[in-house]
Amino acid sequence: MTESWAVDDGSVGEVLLDTLRAKVSEGRLETWLASSSGRKLAFVTNAERAMVVLMEGEDDAGEHAVDPGAEGWSGGFVLSNGQYDEYPDVDTVPLEEAFRIVDHIVRTGSWPADARWAVDR
Numbered sequence: 001m002t003e004s005w006a007v008d009d010g011s012v013g014e015v016l017l018d019t020l021r022a023k024v025s026e027g028r029l030e031t032w033l034a035s036s037s038g039r040k041l042a043f044v045t046n047a048e049r050a051m052v053v054l055m056e057g058e059d060d061a062g063e064h065a066v067d068p069g070a071e072g073w074s075g076g077f078v079l080s081n082g083q084y085d086e087y088p089d090v091d092t093v094p095l096e097e098a099f100r101i102v103d104h105i106v107r108t109g110s111w112p113a114d115a116r117w118a119v120d121r
Helices: 013-025 095-108
Strands: 005-007 030-035 040-045 049-055 063-065 073-078 084-088 117-119
Touching (some): 040 095, 049 095
Antiparallel strands (some): 005 030, 040 049, 049 063
């Protein structure tokens, strides 16, 4: 069976990435995706960089996309509960790269071969 993904608002399939982009443009900076196999994909952005975390299930610490050469910190990652987060830039990726990573995971079930990620388990 092929794994399918849905955005927390119910969007699925080819419209998923369009939905994610629209949410960011509307200032909704946290999005969760769930797969038919129980995996979760978290996407939190400040509209410039994004934290992308892939988890095997609810209690999994998962793995997240990284930008090994990045320096500094970025703020403005606002969660749906109002929490304001800052992350080291090394633990986030530029927004367009985050969209590319999410699209690849949704289409193939795995990280892009050229993406970097850190295992948090």
